[in-house]
Amino acid sequence: MIFKKESLDLIKIFYIMQKLLTTVFSNNNSEYINWDKEYQNGQWDYLKNLDELAHYSIIIGYYNYLKPRGSILDVGSGEGLLQKRILAYSYSKYVGIDGSLEAINRASPKTDNKTFFLKEDMHNYSTKKAFDVIVFNESLYYSDNPLKVIRKFENYLDKKGIFIVSMYKPNFPISIFVYLIWKKISKEYKLIDETIIKNKLGQKWICRVYTKF
Numbered sequence: 001m002i003f004k005k006e007s008l009d010l011i012k013i014f015y016i017m018q019k020l021l022t023t024v025f026s027n028n029n030s031e032y033i034n035w036d037k038e039y040q041n042g043q044w045d046y047l048k049n050l051d052e053l054a055h056y057s058i059i060i061g062y063y064n065y066l067k068p069r070g071s072i073l074d075v076g077s078g079e080g081l082l083q084k085r086i087l088a089y090s091y092s093k094y095v096g097i098d099g100s101l102e103a104i105n106r107a108s109p110k111t112d113n114k115t116f117f118l119k120e121d122m123h124n125y126s127t128k129k130a131f132d133v134i135v136f137n138e139s140l141y142y143s144d145n146p147l148k149v150i151r152k153f154e155n156y157l158d159k160k161g162i163f164i165v166s167m168y169k170p171n172f173p174i175s176i177f178v179y180l181i182w183k184k185i186s187k188e189y190k191l192i193d194e195t196i197i198k199n200k201l202g203q204k205w206i207c208r209v210y211t212k213f
């Protein structure tokens, strides 16, 4: 299906808005989102489109430049699109966690001795492992407390590890929510680099690399 830029933007903004609102008005992080149905309906299939390639590629570029062949924890991994694209660059270990069983079921066939997909809510997940890279690719803004989530995941980051955070840049007024998340993160973590991605449809993403101070 071919969408015009305006309708694609509206779809994306609608999803983010919907999730942000349900997040704000919900008490239970694991129950409010009907991700499974959305994956089944194909609502997230557009993430495989060429229009989305650039922001995945920036994440992969940062990974490959800063932590080549390192270990990766992909938070809100969905059906493993990042893993599929990062595979060519190789990794020592990849763990993708996602709250949607449907997404994890779709990703699971790619499991091997260094690739794991787990159905886990980012708010409840814990591990004893320390990763070289922790990625939040269009997933952090679905938490009602993104900073708390990052702080928790800091415990699972190697001393010299990096966070790679990518978020869609919606238009005003939703952009304020996203701006506030960036502001909070930048206060507590050291910004190493930033790339602003714009595709031919005019859709924008911000991708940043952070370390602990």
Ligand SMILES: C[S@@+](CC[C@H](N)C(=O)[O-])C[C@H]1O[C@@H](n2cnc3c(N)ncnc32)[C@H](O)[C@@H]1O
Binding pocket: 029, 030, 033, 035, 047, 075, 076, 077, 078, 079, 080, 081, 082, 097, 098, 099, 100, 103, 120, 121, 122, 123, 136, 137, 138, 139, 142, 143
């Ligand atoms: C926009 S999709 C991005 C998926 C993936 N990062 C990608 O780019 O292909 C957001 C993902 O975050 C997941 N998600 C949302 N809230 C979550 C939570 N509390 N814990 C774990 N995953 C969550 C959803 O199930 C969904 O797969």
